[in-house]
Amino acid sequence: MNFWKRRLPLALTVIYGLAGFAMQIIPALNGYRDIQNSWMPILFGFSIAIGVASLTKYHFTKMRRQPEERVYSIITFISLVVMAVAGLIGMSQDGGVFTKLFDNLFSYVYVPLQATIFSLLAFYITSAAYRAFKVSEWISTLLLVSGFIVMLGRVAFGPLMVFGKLSEWIMAVPTVAAMRGLLIGIGLGIMATAIKIILGIERSYLGGE
Amino acid sequence: MKKIAVLIIIIAFALMSAYGQNDSAPIEPKCKLEVEDVKNDGGTKAEVYITPQNNPEEVDEYNLKIFSEFEGQKRKLKDIKIINNQKRIRIPVNTDNVNTNVIAEVYVQQEGQSVKINSASVKTKGAWFDIKLINSFVAAIFFISLIMYLVSRARKGGSLFVRKIPGLEEIDNAVGRATEMGKPVFYIPGLSTIRDVATIASLNILRSVGQKVAHYATPLKVLNRDPVVLGVAQEVVHEAYLSAGRPDLYNEDDVYFAAGSQFAFASVAQGAMVREKPGAVFLLGMFWAESLILAETANSVGAIQIAGTDATAQIPFFIASCDYTLIGEELYAASAYLSRAPKLLGTLKAQDYFKAVLLAVTILALITNLIGIDFIIDYILK
Missing domain, CATH: 4.10.860 (DNA Excision Repair, Uvrb; Chain A)
Known part of the structure; x- marks a missing residue:
């Protein structure tokens, strides 16, 4: 049981994880990557049956009990x-x-x-925006002001065109800076998680520690 | 009269000699043909270059035929008419297989017949290292080394400080609140497939949530969009209940497939939330446009919401409508943070150190750029 539920999936994860890494940096293995990718629709085809079975079982149980x-x-x-x-x-x-x-x-x-x-x-956007803006903290006021400028900037004309330029600046400088900071963190997080899984350090997805 | 006759004879001879010269030196159609294997690729690409070497008046067009030959099977890939403008023309070629012979042949029309005037060939080869990925490769090796070092340090008992993440600190409170209210806990591991690392990160958190829920004997509902994720989620929750010592509480039907399509899933989740009024809702994983629909519905039924995603477009929606949001990398840190296992904390510290290195390089690039040294920033932006 331990072999089928733990060791084999872990071994396959390590093998395919390392193979995936190798396939990324060795172009000569592109053909194998294509073969591996072509397996995905086959797996998905079988997995649909699992989904339909789960859906049917769930709703039959619900029909009986609720x-x-x-x-x-x-x-x-x-x-x-x-x-x-x-x-x-x-x-x-x-x-x-x-x-x-x-x-x-x-x-x-x-x-x-x-x-x-x-x-x-x-x-939902309206109700979420209302809640975000009404919080009485300076940071939510900042959010409200920048949101107001961006919204006005999108429909600006005549003398209000100054908001257009300001809106472009908000979107191109502070927003992009924050997004890039987030993306660097996300990229490293993805890499670290992938390495943890490949090296077998992270096993929670198999139900283990 | 005599003079005129002599002149006619001279002109006639001149014409005849000119005609004779044309006959004696026929035009030789020529072109330069090069076939090159594309370097740094998977071994299925080649490039054919043809340079006409006749005047357009002599040869107005060439016929280029390109074949692939693999395991004795010859197949025509391209048959192109090349208009002679005396320029070098590049034709990219894609083959289906590695180690394929790419053969190019050039033909011209002579006296109504197609005559081969040149041919060349090359064998495609796959590169054993993509030189364009050298930066990524070096960075990956450095990162892996850092992880290995910090994991071994953590195993030896070295202390590793990890900052507080409010969203994860609140998991206990959220489950406790749902227990006190006698309401179920809803968990949605995103709408992506198991190939998405965010989904795997979410399933890692599901284990911790499952253990806490089992400990308090609170019902847990896990709604899935992907059948493969469903199977893994069922196993993770089952193991979590087992490790909490309450396998009797596990009900396979509580981890179910809601719907396969995006908005059908959103509608099923909305309906379930409105009917069952959960005390806590976890939205962790990959989300798209349905993120706000789910978060706002959970809010409307009074549930405490803990969300987390690496989809940068959805983070603002979660921040606006949820009680706690795991922003980007915090989602990936959750597993280590919750389990406090030294080896997992080691990877977390490696992320932080690597980020510090990147920050230092960025600041260095900015400073050097300000004093007129551009090569670092150019290299980064390349």
Whole structure:
């Protein structure tokens, strides 16, 4: 058990981690990198089955145990089955009724639903900005002033064009400086985590210490 | 009359001799053809250069055919008409395999027939070191050495100071608050795949959160977007409950696949938060546009939120709407910070020292630039 759950995954991680590092710096191994990358869609294809199994199990359990939320699970389950059936049968009948059903469900149900959720962002941005600006600290006042200048700068005209220049400066100098500082830290963090995993120092992702 | 006759004869002879000269020296179509292997690549690229050596009046166009030959199989890659403007022309060639013969042949039309006038070939070879990555390679070796040194120092018992990270200090309080309120804890390990280091960092934190949650017997819900992450998250939570001595509390259905698409996932998470009203929400990992939707919904149900991401575009949203935010590298430091394992703290210190080196080089470059010495800043910006 220890071998399958700990040692083998750790050994594979070390081997593929070192191989990945070598493939980055040795161009002659590019072909192997392409082969390795081509395995990803295969793995993803199998992993979809895990996702569908988990989704189905979760919603079946919920249908049994939580009658007040049963309706959501039924809708989810019906959507899953209808889309899967329409997609799978439609693949073999180009232009047939199932293809049209799949296309219509995708274009007129799925896409508008996605757009609806995305559009909620506009309202959430307003409420988050309100909370960020109202905190009575000098730093939030600074944020408010710079936010005000940037927003005004984006729609500036006539004498207000000075805000345009100021806005450009805020975006190009202090913002970029902060972002670059963050990116250096993130880059080092990614490197350190990768090295920890490759060297087997970090094993929490395997469930161990 | 006699004079005119002599003149005609002379002109006729001159014309005949000129015609005869044309016949005796036919135009020889020529071109310079070079085929070169691209250096510093994976061994699948070559470059063909053709330089016409005739006047456009003599040869107006050449026909360049490029073939690849691998394991005895010859395949035509390109067939190009080259208009003669007497300039050197470069044609890049990509082959499918390493160690492929790239053969270039040049043809011209003569008396209605295509005649080969030149050919050249080269075998593509893969480079054994990408010289453009020398800086990264040296930096990586230095960084690895630093990590090894500090890890061994930490193992020997050397003290390593690590600054306080408020977001991580608050994990205990967040779980405690959810326990007191009798509400579940929600954990979202980002929306990216397992290939993303931020996801792995998040799964490392999930173990600590899982142990604390198991200790207090508080329900933990982990919502996943990627099926592979789902499998790893289930295992991590299971092991966390085991190590906390409460495997009986682990329910596989609590770590579930919410949805595969971005906004469908956001909508499932929103719905779950509104219905179950969690006491604490952890948003740690890679997030995109849905970050604010998740954070604001958690805020609206009164949950304490601890967020962390390395997506620089999403950090401001988390700072604006969450109680605590792990900014960038703090996400990667979390595992070491929470476990306090010496070997992990060693890597954390290595990050700090390396950052100090980078800062010193940047300041040095700025100072030298100010006094008119540009080579350091030029090298950095190159």
